[in-house]
Amino acid sequence: MSMVRIWSCIVHFFSVQALDSRxxxxxxxxxxxxxxxxxxxxxxxxxxxxxxxxxxxxxSSNSPSPPLxxxxxxxxxxxxxxxxxxxxxxxxxxxxxxxxxxxxKFSGLLAHGWILGRKVDNSxxxxxxxxxxxxxxxxxxxxxxxxxxxxxxxSKIPKTKFDFxxxxxxxxxxxxxxxxxxxxxxxxxxxxxxxxxxxxxxxAFAIWSYGIFTLFINQKMKNLPFNNxxxxxxxxxxxxxxxxxxxxxxxxxxxxxxxxxSMDFLERWHxxxxxxxxxxxxxxxxxxxxxxxxxxxxxxYESGKNVLEEKERLVAEHHIQDYNFINxxxxxxxxxxxxxxxxxTFNDYLYQSENKLPSLTKKNxxxxxxxxxxxxxxxxxxxxxxxxxxxxxxKAWNNDTPLQQAMIALFNLNIMYLKLLIPWRLFRLxxxxxxxxxxxxMLRCVDNNYSTVGFWRAWHTSFNKWVIRYIYVPFGGSNNxxxxxxxxxxxxxxxxxxxxxVLFWGWLTVLLLLGETYITNCFSRYRFRSWYRFVCGIGxxxxxxxxxIINLYGFCLGAEGTKLLLKGIFNNSHSxxxxxxxxxxxxxxxQVMFEIREEExxxxxxxxx
Numbered sequence: 001m002s003m004v005r006i007w008s009c010i011v012h013f014f015s016v017q018a019l020d021s022r023x024x025x026x027x028x029x030x031x032x033x034x035x036x037x038x039x040x041x042x043x044x045x046x047x048x049x050x051x052x053x054x055x056x057x058x059x060s061s062n063s064p065s066p067p068l069x070x071x072x073x074x075x076x077x078x079x080x081x082x083x084x085x086x087x088x089x090x091x092x093x094x095x096x097x098x099x100x101x102x103x104x105k106f107s108g109l110l111a112h113g114w115i116l117g118r119k120v121d122n123s124x125x126x127x128x129x130x131x132x133x134x135x136x137x138x139x140x141x142x143x144x145x146x147x148x149x150x151x152x153x154x155s156k157i158p159k160t161k162f163d164f165x166x167x168x169x170x171x172x173x174x175x176x177x178x179x180x181x182x183x184x185x186x187x188x189x190x191x192x193x194x195x196x197x198x199x200x201x202x203x204a205f206a207i208w209s210y211g212i213f214t215l216f217i218n219q220k221m222k223n224l225p226f227n228n229x230x231x232x233x234x235x236x237x238x239x240x241x242x243x244x245x246x247x248x249x250x251x252x253x254x255x256x257x258x259x260x261x262s263m264d265f266l267e268r269w270h271x272x273x274x275x276x277x278x279x280x281x282x283x284x285x286x287x288x289x290x291x292x293x294x295x296x297x298x299x300x301y302e303s304g305k306n307v308l309e310e311k312e313r314l315v316a317e318h319h320i321q322d323y324n325f326i327n328x329x330x331x332x333x334x335x336x337x338x339x340x341x342x343x344x345t346f347n348d349y350l351y352q353s354e355n356k357l358p359s360l361t362k363k364n365x366x367x368x369x370x371x372x373x374x375x376x377x378x379x380x381x382x383x384x385x386x387x388x389x390x391x392x393x394x395k396a397w398n399n400d401t402p403l404q405q406a407m408i409a410l411f412n413l414n415i416m417y418l419k420l421l422i423p424w425r426l427f428r429l430x431x432x433x434x435x436x437x438x439x440x441x442m443l444r445c446v447d448n449n450y451s452t453v454g455f456w457r458a459w460h461t462s463f464n465k466w467v468i469r470y471i472y473v474p475f476g477g478s479n480n481x482x483x484x485x486x487x488x489x490x491x492x493x494x495x496x497x498x499x500x501x502v503l504f505w506g507w508l509t510v511l512l513l514l515g516e517t518y519i520t521n522c523f524s525r526y527r528f529r530s531w532y533r534f535v536c537g538i539g540x541x542x543x544x545x546x547x548x549i550i551n552l553y554g555f556c557l558g559a560e561g562t563k564l565l566l567k568g569i570f571n572n573s574h575s576x577x578x579x580x581x582x583x584x585x586x587x588x589x590x591q592v593m594f595e596i597r598e599e600e601x602x603x604x605x606x607x608x609x
Contacts, residue, residue, distance in 0.1 A: 122383070164326045313348040331346050450541075
């Protein structure tokens, strides 16, 4: 294999197409690109004007710019990377070294590892649970895939009916007797949607109110014994509790599916009524069932050639009878995506259950499996050599240098990113092998974000798409940005955890987002100036610092820990020099981030994140 071929494979491996093959070049965008470049050459007789654009509208232009990878500017950036990045890793290793004076404070949280006799930082309870049950989960994945292929092939039963049966067994195995609590919530959602379907606004209000109420009641009553509900239920307290003790935590993902089914059903019901005003409202009558058939999907089923794009699948015209109780349970308990997602809407799930997407090829699945394995290996290496999770829990950073304390913050954010990324990608891989292509949840590495808006789009992407469909657009979208932003991030904060700290995190994120949007709009008029890209780089570097502080506060260290860490970084005799070096390093990193996105645009891909 030639070096060119090897390099091409490496580039593809790290490309966004390898993450989610549904990301394709925009044909219309490439056509406009050719027109733009040709017109520039005709007007100027050279590429000088195109070069001017290269150095200007990095953030705002719809047209890609000529590459900067081989310019002297970027060669200096490469040199900086080769110097700074090793220093960062060295500083992180120093905080975790046995020779560090603070080692004794966090060593008790370390466990025996498997890499070269090293100990492993197994202090995070969520990832520890995943790591401890990984091989059991692998067995369950293989068992589900084999059984489904056998049953569907030889019994000819619909996939959704197998998902229904498998989901019931899977949930009972995971939650034990606590699955009764989940199915009680599910039954109430189904009943509200179908009993109030004739009054859409009332139904939507009741469903959303109960959905938010479940977050609070689960928080208060998650460990409530059945005996406290009724004496006759006391024997149930001794029954099998499942392998997942925190059923209430994972219920948050189930809630998104419950709301998705309910809203999709109400939308489809009223869409059909608007087309059939003379039909009796009783959907049990045969003539009503026949009139509510979705012609669009029936045509697709018959031809087998047309494939709906993702946006079309969200509003696919399914037969109204497909919104039945079996499909409802099959969807909310779909084993590959049950615990933590990625989230897929009911309409999309139902469509893909009957239509395999062309993106689910052996090559794409193989590439994705390799990415899952590499992510797992990277996480293990970090946990065996850099113990920042244990350090953060014990606040063991006294007398560490500003650089070392900054690395504690940075690597904590990276570990938080990986501990979410790995389960999401593993479960998405499981779904892909099973025939369901859910959205990729993380389109960018956590270190490849400079914009709050872009970060929100690229982080937990399937949740972002869910929020846009069921909250952002119904509240008015961009026409009422302040209200929709506060509604979105208030729900996001409550959904993550019912704590005032997380709610403050959501509101702080909104303020940062609104500030970024305002400043971007103010400076966008200068996007064709030669200095625009560099000014954007300075603003993006500051924005990265703000995003790091907000996320450390919200999900890693809390108020006290974040305050102590920032005090250690800023209240030091070397702080001015260090902070200057940080801003210069972030500026360089941002310029590379800009160019990565420009390179994608040159291939017709504009993710806007």
